[in-house]
Amino acid sequence: MKALIQRVREARVEVGGQVVGQIQHGLLVLLGVEKADTQAQAHKLAQRVVGYRIFSDAEDKMNLDVRDSGGEVLVVSQFTLAADTRKGRRPSFSSAALPQQADALYREFCAAVSAEGVRVATGEFGADMQVHLVNDGPVTFNLET
Secondary structure (H helix, E strand, O other), rough: OOEEEEEEEEEEEEOOOEEEEEEEEEEEEEOOOOOOOOHHHHHHHHHHHHHHOOOOOOOOOEEEOOOOOOEEEEEEEEEHHHOOOOOOOOOOOOOOOOOHHHHHHHHHHHHHHOOOOOOOOEEEOOOEEEEEEEEEEEEEEEEEE
8 A cells, every 4th residue: 555645735636626625734645555455554554644744843843743733634546656667658557456445445544544533535536536735845755555
């Protein structure tokens, strides 16, 4: 399971011109699920994301996590993160989870983030989404299980 996390000042997801998920200060998480991923990995990754200290403290050091900073999390399913791009000019998605498994683990991840005490907004699994964000920093990290 892969999470590309971005510290944002604001972010929203639109489907068909309608906002389906929106946050202010916090994290935008693009989540990729692979065939071998499990519920335990979803929980472990959620804990890492919530506890990852990338927000500035009073001394302007990256020392606070999203909870400490009073932030929110917007989670967007992103199957392209599971792509194998090591060769050729076209990505291979052979390691990406099938939609039913990916949707279940996506929901499990979102529930695990919420259980950590953080407000969670989501995109719409499998939809053609437009993601709008103001990246703060910019600060972007790739986390994997």
